Structure formats: C-alpha cells, structure tokens
Amino acid sequence: MGRGTMVFTLACAMASAAAQEAPAVGSAATAGAVVQTGDVDLFYRVYDKADGRPTAEQLQRDYLDQGSEGLHLFARLRNISGQRIADTLTTNPSLYADAKRCLAVLPRARERLETALRTLGSSYADARFPPVTIAIGRGKPVAVGAPDTGIQVGLEALCATDWLNPDVEDRIVYVLAHEYVHVQQVEAHAISEKEAPTVLEISLIEGIAEFVGELIAGQVAYSRNAAAAAGRELEIETRFAADVDKTDLSDWAYNATPDTPGDLGYWVGYRIAKAYYRNAPDKRQALREILEMDDAEDFLAKSGWYPGIELE
Template identity: 60%
Template sequence: MAFALTCTAAAQASSGVSSESSAPVIHTEDVYLFYTVYDAAGGHPTAQQLQHEYMDPGSEGLHRLAELRNVTGASIAKTLAGHPALYSDAKRCMAVLPSVRRRLDAALVKLRQLYPPAEFAPVTIAVGRGKPVGVTDASGVMIGLEALCAINYFEPNVEDRFVHVLAHEYAHVQQAIKAPAFYDDPKPTVLKESLIEGAAEFTGELISGGVANTDLEARARGHEMAIETAFVADEDKTDLSSWLYNGTLTKPGDLGYWVGYRITKAYYQHARDKRQALRDILEMTDARAFLARSGWYPGIRLH
C-alpha cells in the first residue's frame, strides 16, 4: 500500500476509546524520544539502540503500529541507512505539533456537534520506517511523522497537512467502531474502499476545512468524466491497484479517494437532513445502496 493512508482491521472498541471526552489524547512523546536517541547517536543510531531505547519504552500507540506494520528498530535502521534525509528533514514538522493539537481539538468539537455519536480514541504521532503515513483502527490513530512530513504533493503547509490528515483519520475511527464489518472487509471492491476513503476525505473537510489529499482535485480537473467513467467500469473489481494505495512519497496516486469523496459529497448535498446524512456516511454498510441514493453520476457538477 506504499505511502498512502491505510486502514487496518478494527480492534475492540474497549481499547482506549472514549465517548465522553471532548477530545482525544494526542501522544507525541515518541517523536521526542526518537530524536533524543537519534541526536545522541549523531544521526546514526543502530538497530539495537532504536529497539531498546526507542521502540521498547515507547507508547502503546507505537507498539500497536509496530504490531500492525512491522515497525522495529531494525526496519527503522534500514530505512534510515537508505534515506537519511527522511529523518533529518522531519525535524521541521516537530515544531507544528502544539498547534496541530489545538486545531484538532476544535475540529473534533465540530465532529461531535455534527455527529453526536462520535467516539474518540487516542492519537499517536511517532517515528516509523518511512511508511505508512497513517494507520487507523478502533483503538486509535497512528501517524508516522517522518512519512507525513515527506509527502510532497499533500498540503504544502505542514501544520494544515497534519490537521487535515488527522481529521481524515478520525472519520476512519468512527467507521471502524460503528460499521466494523464494512470497514474491515479483507477483500473490498473498488467502490467500497473508495467510499470508505472518500467518506473520510469528505468528513475531514467538513470538520477541519480541508481534505488530506489536496492534489487530487487539481489532477482531475477537466478530466472528471473520463476518470469517473473508468471508475464505473472498475467499481466491482477487488484489485484496488489502479485506484487506491498506489502512491509513493513522490508519486501521487489514489484517485479512488477523489471519486469516493465526490460520491459522498453528492449524497450529502442532496440530503435534506444533513445530520442524518453524515450519520449515513460514517455508518455506511452497503456501498451499492449508498451509491444509488447519492445522485452521483460520472462528471456530475458539485458546488
């Protein structure tokens, strides 16, 4: 799945989710621990140092990321040896974390207003092996600072980038808790997975003011009909590689996010009851039925 935002199987909702708190706990201590080890080793920590001084004493969220995506001292050391600039450059993103926390709090207050059943799980911003950018399940959101910092076709303002991506991921938290069978389908169709990602893009924009993948609209402009006609031809396929999770740090992909966003937006714009529409979006269980009710068609103009 390269460096795209990824979904994983949902953990049980009991693992750190709180429906009472007004905002999630946002863990950033792993970032500072990593750079303490990194700086002490002159930018060249060994796999053993990374494992014993960073990974082992790290947060629960870091350990969950390790479990899901093979983040270990050895895997980080391998990426560090091959791409040292990935880690030296990522230091600039540390400075925005306090502002990101404040803005995410505001976005999630808005989420609770628009979607009262919202449940909040912790966010962990850590340092990983260069990918993935983000992993989300019902236990929380795990973001790789170095990976998100390096994406050169996302929002150029780093603070905005982190806020919009975290807002996107928080929509995934709701999906993982409210509709786990839909969200966790191990063999989704292009339509289903695009709606999962598109719903997160739309919800993230609604609460934070911007989407995670800012390049997609510009890439699609003037080609809407051709792209979406091709999407319809592929929507029942389970090979996602033409539409999703096919970007890298330097090459954009994920046009399925954009089509799914447009289908979701069409549904919301056509709905009289916006609060119910957002609930339908986040608790979606039937991709085909949602598409049929959305009013979307290839090339549709949305405001």
C-alpha cells in the same frame, strides 16, 4: 518542543452550528482525545545522542522498548523494529533529519485539531475519540486509524509526503482529520477487512473520510486530486463506474506516488459522499448515514451521483 513528554488534550466541547446543521448535544460532544508525542522526543534523544546514527540495538532497547503503549501497538501493527528503522536510516538518513522541521508546527496543529474535533463531536453524537500516537517509524505508513486501535502517525513519513500538501501544518491537520473519520466508520471497517473488497467499497470508505474530514477541518487530506481531475470529471468517473465491482484496486486506490497523484478512487468516493450529503434534506441525519455506511451499492444508489455530476 521540549524534551519532556507532551500530551495535548483535545477537548471536544459542544460547538455552535447553523440551525439546520446543529445536532443535540451527545456524550461525544464533551469527550476528549489525547495526542501523544512523547515518543518523538524519545526517538530524537536516542538519535541525537548517537549523532544521527543509532544502531538497531539502541533503537530497539532505548526507543521502541521504552516507548508508549501507542508506539508498541504501532510497531506491532506495522512491523516496526529497531532493525527496520536502522535499515531505513542507512538508506534514507535525510528522512529522519528532515522530520525535525515538523516538530515546531505541532502546537498550532493541535489547536486546529481541537476545532475540527469540536465540530465532529457536535455534528455526530456517537463520535469516538481514541488517543493519537505520533511517533517515529520506518518510513511508512503515514498514518493508520481504526475503531479498535486508535490512530498512529509516523511523523517522519508524514513530513516526507510534501506532495500530499506542501504546508506541513495543514498536512498534519487534514491527515489526522481523515484518520479520525476512519475511526468513526465502524461498519465500513468490516468491509475494508474483507479479503477482496471492491473498487466501490474502498473508494467510498476513503472518499467518506475525505468528505467528512473536509467538513470538520476545512480541506481534504489528498488535496491535489481535484486539480488532477479538473476538466476530466466525466471521463474519470465513467471509467470508475465501469470498475465499481472489480477487486483489483490498482487503478483507483493506494497507488499515489510523489510524481503521480493516483488514488483517484478517493476523489470519486468523496464526490459520491458529497452528492449524498448535498441531496439530503436533513444534514445531521445524512452525516450519520455517511459515517455508518455499511452497504456500498445501496449508498451509491441513494447518493444521486452520476459520472460528471456538477458539485459546488
């Protein structure tokens, strides 16, 4: 990748689809999204000039303060500062050195995202395509997405999560597809902002992002969960059914580590969404209902899901 700012236009033109699946053309089908990677270039100019040891002041003045609006938003939302990046550089310097390996796959990942977004635009007429900012952060989070803020990705964090998917290019595509689905979940976003959302609510929000992400991109972002659950579907989902009303999420969401799959609520939520879609006679309408889910209990009741359900 060159040193200049790279802006990838992801044109979401109308794509052909199977007769039952193909919706009428909507405005979203010709919309476009921008993937902004210039902040990555900016960071590595500062990083290389300082031989991999930039100070907190240099990072703040020459990187964060000079970055894009997307980077400024990312910093504000996730408390990223020059000092916090410098601290992470001190404790984990390999995180930033290793992230350079992801730069080479960005062009091909862009092409695959184009295809995924064409599918989204042609399948859901009200799809939103906010800009994506790929930048360098403080090691976490990997990515965040919301209807009113767009998508921000920490390249160093995404490159470090080999356990999500060992293929870096695949990882970028599937994680961004997952985040793009979150952007569409306008109603569900309000649920996620509740003081104490339930296990069912969060599992459906994340599971829907997994399911629709697979529909448009070909695979879920959290690819290892299915393998971890293989042969244990009934046992895991029976436990899940007993916990759906709990507000303690620690057994089901946001608990994955490099050594432990975790996040099994994502997997169960994915299976509930898949059951809903499979059982619906009108797939286009089902996709709309899935993306616009605003009542988790009602959605579960209509899905046809039950613990241990067999799904293709």
